[in-house]
Amino acid sequence: MNKKTFYITTTSSYVNADPHIGYALELIQADAMARFKRLLNYEVAFGYGTDEHGLKIYRKAQEAGKSPQDYCDEKVGKFKDLKKLLNLSNTHFIRSTDPFHVKAAKEFWNLCYKKGDIYKKNYRIKYCYGCELEKTDSELENGVCPIHPNLKIEQYEEENYFFRFSNYQQKLLEFYKKNNDFVLPHHRLTEIESFVKKGLQDFSISRLKSKMPWGVDVPNDPDHVMYVWFDALVFYISTLGWPSKSTEYQKFWPGMQAAGKDNLRQQSAIWQAMLMSAGLPNTKQIFIHGFITSEGKKMSKSLGNVIDPFDLVKQYGIDAVRYYLLKELPPSDDGDFSHLRMKELYNSDLANELGNLVSRITTLVEKDKLVIDDKFQYDFDLETRQNLEEYKFNEALEYIWKKIKTINKEVNEFAPWDKQASERKKFLLIVLDGIRNVAFQLEPFLPNSSEKILELTSGKIKKIPPLFPRLD
Numbered sequence: 080m081n082k083k084t085f086y087i088t089t090t091s092s093y094v095n096a097d098p099h100i101g102y103a104l105e106l107i108q109a110d111a112m113a114r115f116k117r118l119l120n121y122e123v124a125f126g127y128g129t130d131e132h133g134l135k136i137y138r139k140a141q142e143a144g145k146s147p148q149d150y151c152d153e154k155v156g157k158f159k160d161l162k163k164l165l166n167l168s169n170t171h172f173i174r175s176t177d178p179f180h181v182k183a184a185k186e187f188w189n190l191c192y193k194k195g196d197i198y199k200k201n202y203r204i205k206y207c208y209g210c211e212l213e214k215t216d217s218e219l220e221n222g223v224c225p226i227h228p229n230l231k232i233e234q235y236e237e238e239n240y241f242f243r244f245s246n247y248q249q250k251l252l253e254f255y256k257k258n259n260d261f262v263l264p265h266h267r268l269t270e271i272e273s274f275v276k277k278g279l280q281d282f283s284i285s286r287l288k289s290k291m292p293w294g295v296d297v298p299n300d301p302d303h304v305m306y307v308w309f310d311a312l313v314f315y316i317s318t319l320g321w322p323s324k325s326t327e328y329q330k331f332w333p334g335m336q337a338a339g340k341d342n343l344r345q346q347s348a349i350w351q352a353m354l355m356s357a358g359l360p361n362t363k364q365i366f367i368h369g370f371i372t373s374e375g376k377k378m379s380k381s382l383g384n385v386i387d388p389f390d391l392v393k394q395y396g397i398d399a400v401r402y403y404l405l406k407e408l409p410p411s412d413d414g415d416f417s418h419l420r421m422k423e424l425y426n427s428d429l430a431n432e433l434g435n436l437v438s439r440i441t442t443l444v445e446k447d448k449l450v451i452d453d454k455f456q457y458d459f460d461l462e463t464r465q466n467l468e469e470y471k472f473n474e475a476l477e478y479i480w481k482k483i484k485t486i487n488k489e490v491n492e493f494a495p496w497d498k499q500a501s502e503r504k505k506f507l508l509i510v511l512d513g514i515r516n517v518a519f520q521l522e523p524f525l526p527n528s529s530e531k532i533l534e535l536t537s538g539k540i541k542k543i544p545p546l547f548p549r550l551d
Contacts (some may be wrong), residue, residue: 095136471478
């Protein structure tokens with residue numbers, strides 16, 4: 080019997096800057112879902128990668144006095160390093176400069192062109208360099224992009240290829256109506272429906288090579304390269320080997336996408352219209368997360384409050400960072416990172432409630448020389464499962480932590496250290512089973528700690544050293 084399949088992918092990240100905490104959040108959320116599905120016996124594909132074309136990269140390479148390809152080759156290492164840093168279980172990593180992706184982008188273009196959805200015209204636009212997107216007057220605040228208010232809006236007038244986005248207004252609205260869980264949380268689906276209902280404007284999908292040569296060549300037109308967003312979105316299927324009739328593409332697509340709220344339009348409208356144009360299945364579902372502030376303020380280099388995930392993991396450890404991002408930040412809204420709150424959660428939840436529980440129980444078990452036969456079969460509690468299916472990572476962890484608190488309370492009330500050996504051993508076996516059950520359910524969130532608890536609480540038990548040494 081074939082396994083059920085699950086494919087999840089994050090957005091591709093520009094290599095013009097080091098990985099930031101917002102992207103780490105997206106990767107960890109996707110990883111939690113991938114691990115959860117594997118424990119439900121799904122065959123899982125999980126991909127992430129880098130977006131290496133476009134104006135941002137071209138300008139950064141020029142500033143550095145390097146070719147764009149050399150610049151990207153130097154920068155991509157840190158993004159690959161996120162796999163080990165964040166303990167990701169991804170199966171795929173892709174670069175938009177990979178030859179197979181370039182081939183896929185060209186084939187996708189050809190399909191849309193044959194459909195009659197690509198044409199050429201002269202046009203004038205207002206353009207945000209930070210978003211790499213056109214901006215209408217209604218999207219600007221005081222003449223600047225609200226997401227990148229420190230960047231001046233640029234204006235272009237040139238001949239470009241366009242995608243007939245306007246052809247897909249009604250088709251998108253019908254698609255949303257038929258798939259009312261297509262975008263989660265639901266208020267993001269309402270948001271994109273509202274955007275589409277206002278009417279869709281055709282958008283530019285090429286740049287003149289004479290002005291910006293760094294991109295995928297437009298098929299049969301040596302004067303143009305593809306606009307970075309058109310090329311980058313194809314990454315979701317080129318990762319799986321499309322357009323070849325690969326078993327991976329056939330097996331895993333359509334899949335699920337995770338993205339930040341600034342990507343809502345691109346993922347849930349533009350990409351879906353492109354798929355419709357190419358005659359390919361639409362994405363199964365999109366999960367949209369919010370932004371992260373730093374100590375209550377928007378992160379910026381000028382304020383010096385940008386959070387480096389590499390520094391964060393070095394300071395607190397990966398499971399602690401994963402716990403904070405999945406537990407403390409609302410999965411579908413904006414949240415804040417605070418070192419004070421991080422230390423509070425670390426000491427109270429991880430060091431005290433989980434770590435101390437495991438240490439004192441395994442100490443007692445070791446003294447009693449108990450041997451555990453590891454034949455227990457665990458499953459997710461219904462509430463944990465439902466929360467994870469809806470990407471409510473924080474609520475799933477809150478529920479699991481109630482179980483941890485309950486076990487601690489039962490241990491304190493029973494006081495096994497004061498009981499006769501036979502009575503104590505019987506109680507410890509029950510508690511140990513509860514701890515192992517909790518460890519199983521924590522695997523999507525705290526994989527290192529989960530693995531250590533399950534490994535060290537079977538066979539001849541020895542005291543487990545503190546999983547999370549307390550912070551001063």
